[in-house]
Amino acid sequence: MKVFVVFVFAVVAVQALTDEQKEKIKAYHKECSAQSGVDQELISKARKGDFADDPKLKEHLFCFSKKAGFQNDAGDIQKDVLKTKLNAELKDEAATDKLIEKCAVKKATPQETAFDTIKCYYENSPTHVSIA
Structure with missing residues (x-):
């Protein structure tokens, strides 16, 4: 599976990462998928900008x-x-600061913060980098 990271906030293309970093990202994704029980289809859709309001x-x-x-x-x-x-x-740096100011906003819960921040980065980053 081709992995890109926005996460919450880190819009770093996998191609720019070392093999070790790529493996960490895959491991994080696997661990978090198992922990959350998220439907993998929701992750696939989010990579394309379709963020389901799903706990x-x-x-x-x-x-x-x-x-x-x-x-x-x-x-x-x-x-x-x-x-x-x-x-x-x-x-x-100016674009980075602007994106952080606009998107990195604390919400009512940590989960909402992560979700809204990632969605905002996707919608407002010039490259529309997808999530892990």
Whole structure:
């Protein structure tokens, strides 16, 4: 399966990652899928920009976000980590800052934060990088 990471927040294309990083992403996806019980079709659709308002998908995205370091266990967004990852993809610090300001907004729950942030990145990133 071709994997791209937005996660919550890290819009980093897999092609730019090392083999070790690719393996970590696959492992995170597998662990979070098992933990959340998310329907794999919902993940496939989200990769194409169709984000279902589904609790298991939201839990999957939060799990992935924590493992990738984009959110802590309390659900707080780790903006420094996001900035590093996003800027590596976008290669434009001003655009990265604008995207973080617009999208990295804490919501009522950590799961909502992960979901809304990833969806916002997908909709507002110039490359429409898909999620893991």
